[in-house]
Amino acid sequence: MPSRPPAAPALPSYLVLAAFVALYVGVWVEWPFPVWVHGLYLGLSVVVFVVYAVDKRAAGRGAHRISENTLHLLALAGGWPGAIVAQQSLRHKTAKRSFRAVFWLTVAGNVVAFVLLATPVVAVLVG
Template identity: 40%
Template sequence: MTSPRVNKRKTAGRKRRVVADDSRLQEGILVLWNDDKGFGFVRPSMGGDDYFVHISVLEEGTSRRPQVGDTIFYNVASDTPGRRRLSYAAIKGVDVSEKKPTAGILASPRSPLLWTLIGLPILLSCYLMWRTYNPIPFFSYVFLSVLAIMLCGFDKKHAITGQWRVPELYMHVIEFMGGWPGALLAQHDFRHKIRKSRYRLILWGIIAFHGLAWTAFLVSNFVGR
């Protein structure tokens, strides 16, 4: 016979399925949803003001994204007094997949292409520093990439809590000046702005511009020898 402790260990990695009679959760209706930005508002069934809900607080493994009219089970966040937002939400009647033992521990694997894109400008700026004794590109890539990662993390947190956001123009300026490797890494690891096609288009335009600039430098450098 398997002991209760063993059973607990076996089920610890599985996700809890939300049921209608879960007395720990409140119930409401999703009255507004912006799928591009990943947020909306839930109106309590018992009445009262609407609550802000972000896609990041939705039950992991939910088989589809929220839709206006969905019945939502939720918990209210208590860490931001005065701000009506949810800390947890689940869609009634929507299947939730079981959580894998490693889910939530590691981010999705970084592809060789991602590592190549991030590493190339660092290597090329090292080469430039060796050839011309100009350290500015190297330190720009390193310092501004770290800054871009910090700002992306800050913006991700504020997107969840419904607070002031970092303007995309500021992010693009930092990316253009050399912080795009950090922004690309943060976008992958934080799963931030992955659905904003306009932001991604500008980011990849900046990456392409840097690639062309480095190509022109290498060609002129080797042809001029």
């Protein structure tokens, strides 16, 4: 029987989350953006945490699972901070390398989109 790959260590994930919080606050102070953006990140993070918990429970029962594509789309939309907390606290989706690779691409995509939309970067690049 093949052994399961080791789970990803928690510290790098939490460091990425802390770096994003610092970036987020810095951008907000310099270029204030609408309050609903705060609600979007917070709300989606809570939803994603719950979705991970439901999927973990389904996995333990052998029940119908939530698709990885759904998890990735929710992360890309802004729920990735909640996904990091869920992955580490629930120990769910931390061992499958292909999932983790796509997950980190969704994180990068969301952060890039955030910077492009919340700062004058686009105007500088285009102008």
